[in-house]
Amino acid sequence: MRKSRRDQAGRLAVWVLVGPYVVFLVAFGLAPAAFGLWTSLGSWGEVFGDYRLGAAVRNVALYLVLWLPVLVLLVLSLALTLHARPGRFAGVMRFVYYLPGAVTGSAAALLWLFMMSPDVSPFGPLLGALGIGSASQALQGDGLIGVLVVMGVAIHAGGWIVVLYGALTALPRDVLEAAAVDGATPWRITRHVKLPLVRRYVAFVLISSFASGTQVFVEPTVLETSARGQISPTWSVNQLAYFYATQEGDFGRAAALSLAMLAVGLVAALLVIYKTRFYRTDAV
Amino acid sequence: MTRRAFLALAGVFFVLPLVWMVLAPTRTADSLIGGPPLAFGSIANVASAWGNLMAYNDGELAGWIGNSVGYAAASVALTLLLSIPAGYALAKHDFAGRRAVLTLTLIGMILPQTALVLPLYLEMTAAGLTGTPWSVILPLAFYPFGVYLAYLHFASALPGAILDAGRVDGAGELRLFLTIGLPLARPAIGLIAFFGFVNVWTNFFLPFVMLDDDRTFTLQLGLMSLLQSTGAVNASSGFSSLNIHQPEAALAGLVACAPTLAAFLVAQRALRTGMLAGAEKG
Numbered sequence: 001m002r003k004s005r006r007d008q009a010g011r012l013a014v015w016v017l018v019g020p021y022v023v024f025l026v027a028f029g030l031a032p033a034a035f036g037l038w039t040s041l042g043s044w045g046e047v048f049g050d051y052r053l054g055a056a057v058r059n060v061a062l063y064l065v066l067w068l069p070v071l072v073l074l075v076l077s078l079a080l081t082l083h084a085r086p087g088r089f090a091g092v093m094r095f096v097y098y099l100p101g102a103v104t105g106s107a108a109a110l111l112w113l114f115m116m117s118p119d120v121s122p123f124g125p126l127l128g129a130l131g132i133g134s135a136s137q138a139l140q141g142d143g144l145i146g147v148l149v150v151m152g153v154a155i156h157a158g159g160w161i162v163v164l165y166g167a168l169t170a171l172p173r174d175v176l177e178a179a180a181v182d183g184a185t186p187w188r189i190t191r192h193v194k195l196p197l198v199r200r201y202v203a204f205v206l207i208s209s210f211a212s213g214t215q216v217f218v219e220p221t222v223l224e225t226s227a228r229g230q231i232s233p234t235w236s237v238n239q240l241a242y243f244y245a246t247q248e249g250d251f252g253r254a255a256a257l258s259l260a261m262l263a264v265g266l267v268a269a270l271l272v273i274y275k276t277r278f279y280r281t282d283a284v
Numbered sequence: 285m286t287r288r289a290f291l292a293l294a295g296v297f298f299v300l301p302l303v304w305m306v307l308a309p310t311r312t313a314d315s316l317i318g319g320p321p322l323a324f325g326s327i328a329n330v331a332s333a334w335g336n337l338m339a340y341n342d343g344e345l346a347g348w349i350g351n352s353v354g355y356a357a358a359s360v361a362l363t364l365l366l367s368i369p370a371g372y373a374l375a376k377h378d379f380a381g382r383r384a385v386l387t388l389t390l391i392g393m394i395l396p397q398t399a400l401v402l403p404l405y406l407e408m409t410a411a412g413l414t415g416t417p418w419s420v421i422l423p424l425a426f427y428p429f430g431v432y433l434a435y436l437h438f439a440s441a442l443p444g445a446i447l448d449a450g451r452v453d454g455a456g457e458l459r460l461f462l463t464i465g466l467p468l469a470r471p472a473i474g475l476i477a478f479f480g481f482v483n484v485w486t487n488f489f490l491p492f493v494m495l496d497d498d499r500t501f502t503l504q505l506g507l508m509s510l511l512q513s514t515g516a517v518n519a520s521s522g523f524s525s526l527n528i529h530q531p532e533a534a535l536a537g538l539v540a541c542a543p544t545l546a547a548f549l550v551a552q553r554a555l556r557t558g559m560l561a562g563a564e565k566g
Contacts, residue, residue, distance in 0.1 A: 273390055
């Protein structure tokens with residue numbers, strides 16, 4: 001009798017501790033998704049019939065096709081190069097790559113607009129060689145995707161380099177040494193030993209970046225407001241959903257489209273958890 | 285040698301924009317356009333650029349800074365209040381629904397935050413909260429990565445035997461948390477506050493959607509309206525009566541990034557651990 005009352009008090013205590021978080025989890029995680037689903041009923045057909053959706057999907061797809069390979073290759077090659085010759089220089093460089101991650105959102109858009117303006121940019125000669133005479137020219141046509149790719153790489157590469165480098169330093173030393181003793185060249189060790197061992201991390205980088213890339217919103221929005229008329233306000237899928245909600249006042253379509261995007265993110269999240277087993281806790 | 289050259293070349297790409305942003309406010313607009321892009325001007329120029337920024341819309345920038353600080357402080361405080369006890373309970377207690385809460389927390393961590401912004405906006409509109417600071421503070425206080433960090437910390441740093449000893453002495457579960465768990469949570473509090481702060485401070489999409497009165501804007505939102513009047517893109521579109529040019533815009537950008545840059549410098553040691561993984565999204 002005493003014991004069970006104690007158990008009951010214990011259960012109550014646990015919910016005092018975890019309850020407030022669960023309330024927030026429901027209110028700002030599950031509820032908006034459920035409410036969105038309710039709001040979206042009847043609007044799905046309209047959304048998928050909208051000609052602007054096709055254009056937005058093409059834009060985002062092209063952005064991903066260019067950005068993802070550049071990001072992953074750069075991150076991998078820099079992390080492997082840093083790891084091949086660790087030391088003071090490598091330590092400093094690792095930090096240098098990481099810093100631009102602090103400049104995000106509208107600050108990043110502002111900074112890179114200046115970087116694309118030949119009259120003030122330290123990359124002036126490079127821009128000249130590419131035939132870019134002004135920031136507005138850099139944003140014209142497919143130039144926008146180029147600017148977004150460069151921005152996206154500068155912002156995200158550093159954090160991933162740190163993660164991948166951390167994974168490399170955690171590799172078992174004896175395996176790498178055994179390969180070296182067997183006469184494997186540094187290149188062969190990288191290609192056949194290190195790379196397969198950090199595959200899980202590369203998959204994690206790829207899936208997470210894919211998920212966040214599909215949701216691209218901030219950068220094209222900020223670039224659009226500063227170069228009005230040049231860039232479509234419905235350039236990306238999320239921008240189109242935002243446009244539905246705020247410019248056309250159509251919450252049904254906005255909800256349908258953002259739920260479709262949510263589903264893409266959810267699939268990616270589940271892939272990370274169950275396929276790459278990146279978060280190995282006893283919960284999954 | 286080629287290795288070093290490759291690393292250094294990449295370093296130039298990453299660091300040159302930052303160096304430019306630090307140097308640009310020390311110049312005048314004319315010297316920036318006519319002279320070398322990377323050179324130090326004078327401190328007096330920084331002061332005059334700051335003066336021009338502060339004069340913009342009667343000191344609106346100061347209000348934006350205040351808003352950003354206020355939203356971040358409130359939201360991080362709430363995050364800590366929610367995530368430390370929750371992480372402790374998830375790590376040290378088995379209860380019905382624990383698995384579900386943990387799995388949803390993991391999903392919330394990995395899911396790009398932007399994916400939920402518009403559904404949140406629809407929900408907040410129905411609740412009549414859009415336009416208020418709460419529409420930004422409350423959703424950002426839900427920070428699954430913070431709960432995950434607290435969970436990891438308590439799972440590894442707090443042996444169950446200590447709690448059992450306390451139970452034998454007759455201490456209740458809440459008392460055990462307050463007297464044993466909480467004092468041990470200090471490293472986790474630091475980490476969660478760091479990542480939570482960076483997350484709130486740099487967030488753009490959520491306040492952009494929720495807030496429409498420019499007096500409630502965050503610094504990230506304010507920067508966008510500044511950008512429109514700098515003529516960085518269309519030289520002709522800048523309002524000539526405003527003294528907002530490239531040095532002023534660069535200074536505003538620097539102010540917006542300064543807290544995150546400072547946080548990164550302080551947190552350099554944490555970079556060695558793989559702890560950053562979950563912060564890399566959105």
